[in-house]
Amino acid sequence: MKKLIKISCLIAVFGLMLSSCKPTGPKEAVVGNAAAKVYVAPGKYDEFYNIVSGGFNGQMAVYGIPSGRLLRIVPVFAQFPENGYGFSEETKPMLNTSYGFVPWDDLHHIALSTTKGEHDGRWIFANGNNTPRVARVNFKTFRTEEILELPNSAGNHSSPFITENTEYLVAGTRFSVPMGNNKDVPISSYKENFKGSISFIKVDPQSGRMSIAFQLRTPGLNFDLSRAGKGPSHGWFFFSCYNTEQAYTLLEVNASQKDKDFIMAVNWKKAEEYLAQGKGRIEKSKYAHNVYDEKVHSATSKMEEEVVVLDVSELKDIVYFIPCPKSPHGCDVDPSGEYIVGSGKLAAMMPVFSFSKIQKAIADKNYEGDFNGIPVIKYEAALHGEVKRPGLGPLHTEFDDKGNAYTSMFVSSEIVKWSVKTLEILDRVPTYYSIGHLSVPGGPTKKPWGKYVIAYNKITKDRYLPTGPELTQSAQLYDISGDKMQLLLDFPTTGEPHYAEAIPASLIQPNSLKIYKLEDNKHPYAAIGEKQARVERNGNQVHIYMTAIRSHLTPDNIEGVRVGDDVYFHLTNLEQDWDVPHGFAIRGATNAEILVMPGETQTLKWKPLTAGVTPFYCTDFCSALHQEMSGYIRVSPAGSSTPLKFSTGVVKSEVKDTK
């Protein structure tokens, strides 16, 4: 095609003519009483908590709705120098994996725990997309309490979706990979050697502790998203699958060849039966399980060794495929549990499947064939109906309390409201720009609260003051209480928001922890009171049992530390007063600061490299004498005989070497 006329040069010439053909932009976007609807007066509370994934920042963020105010950033898979998460000795084990310490991940989706299909306000689950992991955050503390690595997974995208009573959360692999003993195979042997994996993770109903109950081994393809059944479909799980072409290069082209990919329906009760019959095979696989124990304010990391695998090509009746147009992304189940919405991100219509029809099709063996030995149900046999021409690039669907569905359209950048029953399109509003996920309070549960839909956009371009090439990420709040959706507010988000959920504040606020009780603090290095403050040497380890209370650190003069020592500052915050954290930082520390909540103990490790006197101080402005809350540590050369001493106010006598 050497003769091709390259016309891009024309752009320069005609560039000035473009103004007549620009996208419509934000005109008429905000009308009337929008400001009043999002105004939360100073000192008043928001009605909803909005828990928003942070994508590539490895964190989640907590916003108030309707104000859009950022309330908290919760570090999950990423180190957070702001409070020492992943830097303190207590929290480092949280980021341990079979690959070693992995201080970052890509957090895409969150799932709030449910009981009887409704939000119960106990835990937030999240996925780590890159080094496959799932995490659990406690709603009492908004802290990450547990991280479980997922063996045999290669990109944990289809996760962490949960069942009606939080019996399981799932983790489906985005990428299929070779598994078992021989993983060193040609990439071109995808069809023979690459397998998919879906972990069913059991959640202890009391403690929330997670464990892999079993893994489903599937044919090689890509799992994208999923939702559990509920009500009549409780006991089933639905996953969107793409790349049924089983392409392994240039997926942009090669994984978009077929008109239809699949929704995979999983009968997990059947899987449980096989498991009970001992039909699972045990496979050796190393994966880390990290748990934070609030009693000792510390995490431990344990390496697990094996998983139970159920092969769905061999064990019949666990898995069925349903054809779904063009690379389905979202796979969402309506509040009744009867309808499953497939969103083919390259399709111009959306099929809505009927759970009862799927059951009938299975009973009648109404199949069009099989895929790697797994029955493929006839499209028409499973179909409730199609939403025609909803927009371009349907991605995700949430539901309100009135039988309506809200689907995000990435390519055409809009939210489309439609009736689940009649499949008629009722309204559409533009988003600015390129919406990904969306959230209605309670939207994925049996009991949506409705009221708002929040759009999480991929592009902001001209919506905010520019900050160089990297712009803020954003969300947009729409009122859905009327027939027509109304844009109320843009608000910036930290990280790139993917999925989010919103929950009434009344379910969270009364349970929020204010302080850690000192008498419950069982940290082995806690100093419960200044009388317990001390310094101990153990070989080249120096343990400083330090306390903090307004407005001094005890001890605040330390001598006898030597170059080459490992110095551990174990700081216990003696305050028992809500919102009085103390912090600790020391010059030259190569990690971070630590923030210590009232009644808590946290440890910062410091390795002095040169002799001299180094100051340390409290980093959290705690009182009018915060600037005075500081101290000095003297470091002597290696091998020096400077005696170990510590004091606050008065110089105490020399302390004995405990070793």
Add this chain to the structure above:
Amino acid sequence: MQDATSAPDVVRIAVGSPDHTTLVTALKTAEYVDALSNSGPFTVFAPTNAAFAKLPAGTVENLLKPENKEALRNILEYHVYVGVINEDYIQDGMTLNQVNLDNVTLSKKEGKITVNGNNVLGSAKASNGIVYIIDGVLLPPAKK
């Protein structure tokens, strides 16, 4: 979206070409400008003014009437594929499932590319995809 610095998207490429005024009018009439200005990625087959002129007399005028917006949109969507198919990736006999859900067939013989038998006259890289200039309007197959 105010942005005169970025590389042009598929719409701005069409707007920048004097040979595509009919197409641009059609895109505006069908309110299809915003969608094609977003992230994409798109492969757009862009018929020239001459291509539209080859249609039976009155066809274009008829399609631009408000009551025929859906039909116009269907035709325009038949010219758009979500994904970037660069020339190198085009294989003889390749089919693409277009936004309106119908397929087009590409052919590549001795370096000459056609789509449903219409000649590709040139191509232009866009920020959000690629534009192939074609000498005929693609008409979706009649619905079964």
